[in-house]
Amino acid sequence: MKVIDCLGDMCPIPLLMLEKEIPNIKKGGTVMLITDHSCSLTSIKDFCRMHHFSFHDNEAIIGVWEITISNILSSV
Secondary structure, X not given: OEEEEEOOOOOOHHHHHHHHOHHHHHOOOEEEEEEOXXXXXXXXXXXXXXXXXXXXXXXXXXXXXXXXXXEOOOOO
């Protein structure tokens, strides 16, 4: 699983970094993005819904989220 460390990065940097990983996600891969900005959490959830990716967020410690993104469609 690829881990994208976006601690300290403000929007839209985490989303742009996630977009670079789209080819890997489309091939059935999984990406974990770590962020400490709640606005990034919201924009990434919206992005995943729009692109039909599944996501699971976990507030690992207060104010730090681990977002796991994967492909839910077999042929994207």
